Amino acid sequence: MSLKETLSLSLPQLGWRPVYQQQLSWDELETTIPARISGHHRSGYICWTENGEIHLDIHAKLPSMTVGDWILLERETHQFIKLLDRQSLFSRKAAGIKSYEQLIASNVDTVFIVSSLNHDFNLSRIERYLALAKEAQVEPVIVLTKADLCDDVDDKKQQVQALNPMLNVECINALSSESCQSLKPWCKIGKTIAFMGSSGVGKSTVVNTLMGSETQQTSGIREQDSKGRHTTTSRSLLSMPSGALLLDTPGMREIQISDCEQGIEEVFADVANLANKCRFSDCKHISEPGCAVLKAIESEELDERRLRNYRKLLAEQARNSESIAERRSKEKDFHKHVKSVMKEIQSREKGY
Ligand SMILES: Nc1nc2c(ncn2[C@@H]2O[C@H](COP(=O)(O)OP(=O)(O)OP(=O)(O)O)[C@@H](O)[C@H]2O)c(=O)[nH]1
Ligand SMILES: [Zn+2]
Structure with missing residues (x-):
């Protein structure tokens, strides 16, 4: 790790604000410095601090981090201490796999x-x-x-x-x-x-x-x-x-749409509100009697294009999330396979 000369920006200029400051304990206020991740390489992260740039080598104990993250580093050694809670996050998630998030x-x-x-x-x-x-x-x-x-x-x-x-x-x-x-x-x-x-x-x-x-x-x-x-x-x-x-x-x-149901529901809150008024709770808004969504389209209160896009995005995000999950599980199977082959080779070498 080395401290390099860089454009010197103050903490507020780097985006530091009370919501991050509040996450520091008394001890951390004294013994750590905040740093913002400004780049990510195969071998490590580039972190911006008030006093310049620090390169943080990747090692097993680091949590998964990304550009924009705020972290705390030990004041003298610049050792990683903790990742601060994020205010927002763009990521790709796979449905059903908790641990997989890019x-x-x-x-x-x-x-x-x-x-x-x-x-x-x-x-x-x-x-x-x-x-x-x-x-x-x-x-x-x-x-x-x-x-x-x-x-x-x-x-x-x-x-x-x-x-x-x-x-x-x-x-x-x-x-x-x-x-x-x-x-x-x-x-x-x-x-x-x-x-x-x-x-x-x-x-x-x-x-x-x-x-x-x-x-x-x-x-x-x-x-x-x-x-x-x-x-x-x-x-x-x-x-x-x-x-x-x-x-x-x-x-x-x-960035593509994956596991984004919440976001889609928020953008199409008007459609969801109408759907709540349909006679049947499982209404598909196709030709059901008492469908509030179809009624709104008829009266031009709701654009049909919007309903079509809502359905399309929901289907797309489900498909994308599944395909990420599938790929992930294939990768896992492959790693398991490699591991078992390696074990077998090792035990043969040992003459078992
Ligand atoms: N007249 C005019 N031309 C524009 C405007 N915005 C972009 N252009 C032109 O549109 C072309 C594409 O613009 P880019 O800025 O390269 O588009 P981009 O979104 O960055 O594209 P990617 O790099 O492929 O993601 C360029 O030739 C720009 O000069 C505008 O507001 N008016
Ligand atoms: Zn309906």
């Missing part, structure tokens, strides 16, 4: 769900990302890009707003710094932000515009290794000119 990102304050206003505009896709954000317990902001290429910006904005009147929806030209100013309220000092959205919608463009001229400097902070050579270490947490922290991992961009 962590993607934690302690994100705001996720920008990016969708473009041209031919990629798709309400169902936005709902899918909303479900992921809800499941992770992160505040979503819908960012509709390519406003400069769209003739009916207001109409499309209203369609998105109709998904939920409480939703924050911003329409921008991602190439214009002035236009991106509308995202600034979520990019304040110490706030951790992330981006989701399909390919080509303009995520990198928004990031580059928000980063301004500092992109190069921040995305690959150059540092010297012991021989004085310049090396670049990849980090997934980047400090932005506005003072916010951008959490950008490949996992975040590729």
